[in-house]
Each structure stands twice: as C-alpha cells, then as structure tokens.
Amino acid sequence: MxxxxxxxxxxxxxxxxxxxxxxxxxxxxxxxxxxxxxxxxxxxxxxxxxxxxxxxxxxxxxxxxxxxxxxxxxxxxxxxVAPPALGSYAAEQAGSVVAQPDGNSDYPPLPAGDPADLSLVDYASRALFDAGESMRDRDVRLTGFITTAPDGKPMLARIVLTCCAADGRPIKIGLAGRAPIDVPADTWVEVIGRYTAQTGKDPVNNVDVAYLEVKTWQEITEPKQPYA
Incomplete structure (x- = not known):
C-alpha cells in the first residue's frame, strides 16, 4: 500500500x-x-x-x-517505467467516436484568430452536421497524432476520454490535400487547412469520418494533455 x-x-x-x-x-x-x-x-x-x-x-x-x-x-x-499514452494502435483497433450535433440549427462562430483552433471532435461535428457552414472561408488548426487508414493513407486522431484511459475512444479525421505522407504513426502534428465536403467511413464501426483539406502541417512534440 x-x-x-x-x-x-x-x-x-x-x-x-x-x-x-x-x-x-x-x-x-x-x-x-x-x-x-x-x-x-x-x-x-x-x-x-x-x-x-x-x-x-x-x-x-x-x-x-x-x-x-x-x-x-x-x-x-x-x-x-511509465507507459505512453494511448496512440495509433488503439485508434486503429477501435471505431471512431460518433460526432454529436450541437443541438441548435446554427453553430457558434469559430474562435478568434487565423487560423482558428478547433478540437477534432468540434471540427467533425461542424463538418458532418453543419456541412461546414460555420467554417466557410476560414482556416482551422487541428492537433493530433498520425494513424493509418485501411487504405494506407494518413489520418489525424486523438483519444477521447470519458473518465480514464480504459474507456478511451478515438476521434479520427481524414486528411486530403497536402497531407503528411510517409510520416510514422504516433507522430504528433499540427495541421492547418479548410473544410472539405469529402467524407469517409470508419471500417471498424462504419461511422462517418470528416475530412480536412490540408494546406500546411508541422511536426510537434506530444502535448502535456494528450487526450481530448
């Protein structure tokens, strides 16, 4: 004890x-x-x-x-020996969380700044349930780690916790445009881009996956709080 x-x-x-x-x-x-x-x-x-x-x-x-x-x-x-936070392996084995609609017909304006910082869950919700209307003509910045889609292309992911790592589920965002190709899994990146109407399906649980049209990206160190 x-x-x-x-x-x-x-x-x-x-x-x-x-x-x-x-x-x-x-x-x-x-x-x-x-x-x-x-x-x-x-x-x-x-x-x-x-x-x-x-x-x-x-x-x-x-x-x-x-x-x-x-x-x-x-x-x-x-x-x-401190084990690392959940990463790409966990994201590939579990289905993406289902982004929930805001509940209102209109989503609130994006945060101030250019680009606007959004969580992966917020971006997915706006992209899938608002058709990107609240993000029109705005650059957004998303932060997560690289995981691999079934077709071998990179996706951006982050683990969402309800309470602890035991109930962690991934939120995944597809990457189009100038996506970080040939970047090792579990590499943390910051991507800047714009909404795209492109969507996909998570083969693990068949939920809709939003995409981001990447303009630029850069590798970063793992944040102090790795979970969403």
Whole structure:
C-alpha cells in the first residue's frame, strides 16, 4: 500500500497522471494516494507495536504467503517505467467516436484568430452536421497524432476520454490535400487547412469520418494533455 500510494502521488504531482485519467481527476488521485500512504503507515506502526498479534496463541506465528510479494511488480512498473499514452494502435483497433450535433440549427462562430483552433471532435461535428457552414472561408488548426487508414493513407486522431484511459475512444479525421505522407504513426502534428465536403467511413464501426483539406502541417512534440 505504501508503494502504491507513493506511485499514485508521484504520478499526481507530475503530468504523468494525464496518461491515465482526465485532468479534472487530479484532486481525487491525490486524496486516494494520501489515504493509501496513511493506511500503510498506520498498519506498519501497529505491526511493530504489536508483534504478538501475529501469534496464534500456541506459539506459532502466521506468515503471509510469499506469492503476495508479486503484488509489488505492477507498482514497481508504475514507479520505474511509465507507459505512453494511448496512440495509433488503439485508434486503429477501435471505431471512431460518433460526432454529436450541437443541438441548435446554427453553430457558434469559430474562435478568434487565423487560423482558428478547433478540437477534432468540434471540427467533425461542424463538418458532418453543419456541412461546414460555420467554417466557410476560414482556416482551422487541428492537433493530433498520425494513424493509418485501411487504405494506407494518413489520418489525424486523438483519444477521447470519458473518465480514464480504459474507456478511451478515438476521434479520427481524414486528411486530403497536402497531407503528411510517409510520416510514422504516433507522430504528433499540427495541421492547418479548410473544410472539405469529402467524407469517409470508419471500417471498424462504419461511422462517418470528416475530412480536412490540408494546406500546411508541422511536426510537434506530444502535448502535456494528450487526450481530448
């Protein structure tokens, strides 16, 4: 418990926890880590104060099974080896999330700036359910990692979390125009382009996939918050 609580606190006080859960869950992780550490310290204190508590009354001491030490392996793995955030492999195995309509007949104006920064979910929703009307004659900027479509062409993707990485689902955007060809999967890129009426189908779950007409793109480092 002491090591597990320490591992949770270490992840919570750095950006490491963002590979596992949404940003808003940080206070709960810290609280859980502190409770585990406190419980472990109290257990150790009680054990050292009451060694007779391990005796069965007949002069025989009880010992915990040695296999219990194997529980340390995942904790040590978390402390010593931090797995990467979900990436292209997860995106290729799962179907794209279904972009939801805004609920209004008119989408709000794009954010100020040129290009306008949009999330992949927002772009897909505007492209599929608004026919791009709210993005006419505007350049937009999308950020995600490269994944490979079944036809071998690149797609832009990002993992969407409801709570944690266990329920992560990809949102995928097809890339037309000057798309980043021959870029390795899991490479993070920033693409600038405009709405195109081109659409496709995700073969995993057969949902509609929006496309972006790419004008320029550049490789970037993985953002602090890799999930959408």
């Amino acid at each position: 002491l090591l597990f609580g320490g591992a949770i606190l270490r992840a919570s006080f750095t950006d490491l926890y963002l590979r596992y859960v949404k940003e808003g869950l940080r206070p709960f992780l810290i609280a859980a880590g502190l409770l585990l550490v406190a419980a472990a310290v109290m257990t150790l204190w009680y054990s050292f104060r009451s060694p007779e508590g391990h005796d069965d009354g007949h002069g025989h001491e009880h010992h915990e099974p040695k296999v219990g030490w194997l529980l340390l392996l995942p904790v040590l793995g978390l402390l010593l």
